[in-house]
Amino acid sequence: MTIVLFDGSLKTTPFINRLAEGLAKKHTVYIIGFNDSLKQKVKGVEYMALGTTQNAFNLLYHSLKIALMAVFKWGDFNHFFRTLKYIVTKKTERLKQENFNKTLQVIAPDILHIQWPSLLGLCADAIANPKIKTVLSQRGFQSNVRPFVDAENFSELQDYYPKIDGFHSVSKEISKVGDKIFHLANKIDKVVYSGFDFEKLPFNFNYIKNQTLKLLSIGRPHWVKGYEYALRACAILKEKNISFEYTVVGGEGNEELQFLVDDLGIKESVRFTERISQEKVYEIMRQSDLLLLPSVIEGLPNIAVEAMAVGLPVISTKCGGVEELIVDNETGWLVTVRSPEAIAKAIISFLLVSEEGLEDVRKSARKTVEAKHNEAQMVDEMEDLYFEVLFLNGR
Template sequence: MKKRLQIVIFDGSFKTTSFIKRLVTGLLENHNVSIIGFAENEPSPLKNVTYRALGSADKPLRLFTLSIQFALKALLSLGKPALFFKSLQLLASGKRKQLQQHNFDIAVAQIQPDIFHLQWPSLLPWCESLLLNPRTKVVLSQRGYQNNVRPFVTPENLSYLKNMYPKLDGFHSVSKSMSATGDSVFTATHKIDDVVYSGFNFSNLQFQEDYDTSTKLQLLSIGRPHWVKGYIYALQACQILKTKGILFHYTIVGAKGNEELVYRIHEYGLERYVTLADKIPQEEVYRLMRQQDVLLFPSIAEGLPNVVVEAMAIGLPVIATACGGVEELLDETTGVIIPTRDAKQLAAAVISFTKTSMTTINHRRLNARKHVELQHSEQQMVMGMEALYYKCLES
């Protein structure tokens, strides 16, 4: 029987993503889990999880209060007066970042984790001293912008990661594509890098049996209005659809008020065709998906997009660009894939969809549901992460 692990999830915040919450819930069955973050405003904390707040530099009074608590833990729980007096020195100097780092060091010393799971590369600077501790194995998740975009547009970041990655004990990649991207930063024969797909609770993602298309095609995108999401190409595609007389309406959730997109909508004469909506809670996202005809995913770079998994699970047809892990989700039997940065092909795919028989559409929808149920179950995610953790401990 495998040993029960002490696992720390370091997210930078207690407002953890749905992926982390589902992972932690699964891990709690066999392991002890702590979450370390700077903020303390987790609205729905998980039961049986230990939360360790390090304090926010933006709230100095609370930071100092927490630092006093950490100083007492260092003295009374750890029996390390040197750490206690260092806390007092930092409190006297008012050095907030150093206080946060010291609180971090004390928290880790108190927990003594077997596995320290970093969720983002931007958190690596806080863990440099931890990487010198042979007892704790440090694992980094590779899953988004900080892995597949930032290093390649910021030379200083790439240089830092090239220096730090060889010191890590293991990597968790959300897709095969993300793993390959990570290899372009660091690769070695002994490198531990497991692809573990995000798991979903499919009981909360009921399949829409009675799907039908609208007379005016309802197109949907969901996500922050960042250039990497490719919304400019989607709007250019909408302009083409308009000139060809296609009846449609396009909604982008999470992009309300974005100046560049508002400007483009005006430039292309799409005021009556496009709505930029505000962010909405997850359950409202699912309800909205059931009211739409197609999910447009025009992104330029991704890890493995949760929104595509969710649409496939619900039964919303997907037209997506071939970026990141999308090709590990979609093929001609489950959806439509087009090249990135190609408004003409995106428009052509939408037009083709309007001419596709409902029999073919429903066949793709059912195949999509089956595919994500197999590849993205919560059980496979938890088992995959446990296997990665033990592999790192045994290496």
């Protein structure tokens, strides 16, 4: 197969990079996107830059490059002159569309795997092209939040979804959410969990609880992450004279959360940091006692998988696909959504767990993610989805 993975950029997520590298061992894989600045490319993958709107010269260069390629390959002067017109009139969005469509024509993929619903408008011509089968990933905010708070977006997705050949869902729960937008008896929708290279996520055999409990959350300070409820739980811990430090990686600069910390009187125990590299995330995980996932809405959070892999215990709300990952009191702890009291109670219960009991939870968690989230399994299951889309009528 020839497969194009498209998330709008060449700087793709770790999930897409792992998928691309695995698929490239047996198939021709392209990553195309609107930038061309990469420190490291995925082995075996072809990259095609479409130009970036943030740099006029860069967009001009790649637009002319693609237009000249079309002339020499097919004698397509119409595309060439359209490109010149859009350059002169500074219609950057039309240039992006031309570059994307012509690049797809050059590659002629069997599968176009669109990573985010926000890209469907750009992919409209490809979706309508019977020679290209399209797959859309359902994960995160754009799938389980935005359509349900933005009526216009919901309507747009209802128009596009029936035209898509197959869907990839990161959890069973998000698959059900997708059915609220579009449902059909023979709809191709395969749940494929994100896969990880567990050799790069070694288990922490030296885990010891700190005297001052070190709590950790990781992720942008959006309301769906539920940090408000974790902070209110921290206030309860303070009232009970439990010594703790709570670090929210990626939460720096959020005025509402900072105001809440001051209002609750827990400023000395809470720290918001900027986003950090993946390597530093794993480092801080190994220094922490407990990962808090107080989310209101989730798909299936990769950060929980990574924490379980390295042996960091997890307390999470019962939201999204989390219950497909964590079994309460066996591989972690689950609490009610939007309940500071439940979070605080779970943390206190965690403090009372014996060393032996905690080791059982940590090892069970590692075994679970190794079985359900390994990289090879992800690649094989995604390949199965592509073949199903190619050989069955998914429209």
